[in-house]
Amino acid sequence: MMRLGYRKVSDLPATLAVFPLAGALLFPRWSLPLNIFEPRYLNMIDDAMSGSRLIGMIQPMGGSRQVPKLAHVGCAGRITSYSETEDGRYLINLTGVCRFGIAKELDVDTPYRQVSPDWDTYAADLTQPDLSCLPERERLASALRKYVASNEMEVDWEAVESAPLETLVNALSAGCPFSPMEKQALLEASTVAKRCEALIALLDMDVPGDDSSTLQ
Helix, strand or coil: CCCCCCCCHHHCCCCEEEEECCCCCCCCCCEEEEEECCHHHHHHHHHHHCCCCEEEEECEEEECCCCEEECCEEEEEEEEEEEECCCCCEEEEEEEEEEEEEEEECCCCCCCEEEEEECHHHHHHHCCCCCCCCCCHHHHHHHHHHHHHHHCCCCCHHHHHHCCHHHHHHHHHHHCCCCHHHHHHHHHCCCHHHHHHHHHHHHHHCCCCCCCCCCC
């Protein structure tokens, strides 16, 4: 059972406000801090706080900045912390609940966009995942070492060695500078184990001269 209390698809809303934000990935059981300052999204947070406290994070995929095309899959998060700054911004933290597909986008009067979410494909997000099939941490760490050396990045290796593996996979998936399509593939991976395998493949693919792995 999710600690936020969502046990089944019927516990989730039939309408969901969405926040298109490039590169910002939210995963089930993963936290995402956000700094909200655009008026339309301040309005969205106000409405969410007075209702279900759920919003959907989704990647834009082309189109205009004001009305981008939306990826087919996003992740709903519950606002689990909230504060307002003196200059009117909202600092919030989202905790991922469940991924969703877009059944359809709704014709609404709100300044932010809303969709009818299809939760069924990702209903398993509402239960604790089976982590027994995850690849060994050293496989991921080895791919990360080569990637970091090639891209001149700094990494907290103590965290790599000690963080829960699901947390590490999600942190790297969200934090590495992959393309929007690559990040979307990581989000849509059906299980944490498959996300980890895809992550290792992406890390290997971005190392010059290393053709040892191919993203399926």
